Amino acid sequence: MNDRAVLIVDDEPDIRSLLQEILEDEGYAVSTADTAAAAQACVEESRPDLVLLDIWMPDTDGISLLKAWKQAGLLSFPVIMISGHGTVETAVEATRHGAVDFIEKPLSLAKLLLTVEKALSEAVQTHSTGQNGGGVLRRLPLLLGVSDYVKGLREQLDEQSSRNDSLLLIGESGSGRVLFAQHAHDRNPGLNGRFVQLRCDTLSSTHAHRELYGDESAGAVSMGYLESAAGGTLFLTDVELLPVAAQQALLQAVEHQGFTRVGGSNRIPFRARLVASSRHELNLAVRSGVLDAALARHLSSEIIHIQPLREHPEDIPALLEGFVDWHVEVEGLAYRHFTVSAQNRLRNLDWPGNLLELKNLVQRVLLLGGPSEIEVPEINRVLGIVVSSDTTLALRHDLPLREARADFERQYLLRCLAETQGNIGDLAKHVGMERTHLYRKLRSLDIDLDKVRE
DSSP states (O other): OOOOOOEEEEHHHHHHHHHHHHHHHHEEEEEEEESHHHHHHHHHHSSSSEEEESOOOSSSHHHHHHHHHHTTTTTOOOOOESSSOOOHHHHHHHHTTTEEEEEEEOOOOHHHHHHHHHHHHHHHHHHHHHTTTTOOOOOOOOOOOOOOOOOOHHHHHHGGOOOSSOOEEEOOOSHHHHHHHHHHHHTTTTSSOOHHHHGGGGSSSSTTHHHHEEEETEEEEEHHHHTTTTTTTEEEEEEEGGHHHHHHHHHHHHHTTEEEETTTEEEEOOOOEEEEEEOOOOHHHHHTSSSHHHHHHHHHSSEEEEOGGGOGGGGGHHHHHHHHHHHHHHOOOOEEOOHHHHHHHTTTTTOOOOHHHHHHHHHHHHHHHHOOOEEHHHHHHHHHHSSSSSSOOOOOOOOTTHHHHHHHHHHHHHHHHHHHTTTTHHHHHTTTTTTHHHHHHHHHTTOOHHHHOO
């Protein structure tokens, strides 16, 4: 879970609400302000890690507030300006007074997430100290177990540490594809750049070139995904969902080993390693016409198949121990131990959410607390809250009506998310809800969309 604090300053309630829901789904701790005065109070009370600052507000404009923070020595955090009526001159002025980037409305989700991640990453590199900064959060221990599959997967990923050709990870949602991609990136000594993740279903078809290549005008430069990953890894999550325009732009950059920013003239070399993930073999997407055949070939130099957890249940005891240790070390939860009978109970489940579902169950058990030994009755109680492995949804008759309804809605949405493979657009159509309301509902039910998608 990301604990970076983001302050959103915008006088439009719908914009504030939407940005808050999206960023909280990404794991950020989000606060909001509707005026410059409210933003000033938030900054004085608790310094954020990043501010999204609207330019036009009813009391004081965003650039004036930015200037005031800079003059008062308060600008120890990156500021991203947002506006629906911005000009090149406005962007240049905001940059001159300390803003790190500028985003125009209507906001692109893909551009927003990339800009926020980039700003926070660069802020850590700039301001980290030897005491606390520069450390890497301990990765989830997914390569644990005794099966031949896990042993073979370790060997395959280790072999990737000396390669820079493309890599394709094929596996179900929740199987840890992004974490395996990060593992391949971290262990590759030939990479000195960042690990940049692009969720292909969030990329705008209309602005595909700008989001991939970046743009520049009047001296103001905004990097796209390809440039942000230079010297490192660009990870394409669910590549079969990449819009056609984005496929063409990416393929052109790969084939010509370079690209030109929108509005620019200088050619920029493409120097990132491409790692992609898919839930199915890419030839299926090619045959159905949703993925370009040439791009599929470029992305398939090396292929690693990630098995669903139900196919290697003998690894569950080691994974349970690893997840417990991780939650104790990283989240400060009290240590507890799964008995052999509890481990066997969990080994006999189907785990539609795979490794991430198992990890979430461990977290819930530790959060609820109890005796040092975790027994089968406790597992059975928790399984009434987590997604049922049955084809029907478990009804909680031991709860008041409101809580039972919320529990049923949570199970229902988790099951639908599994069926739609974490695609929020497909989920919205399936349940008949508008996206903004759906984001709000998921958040109210404590459903972490990011974890479901991995």
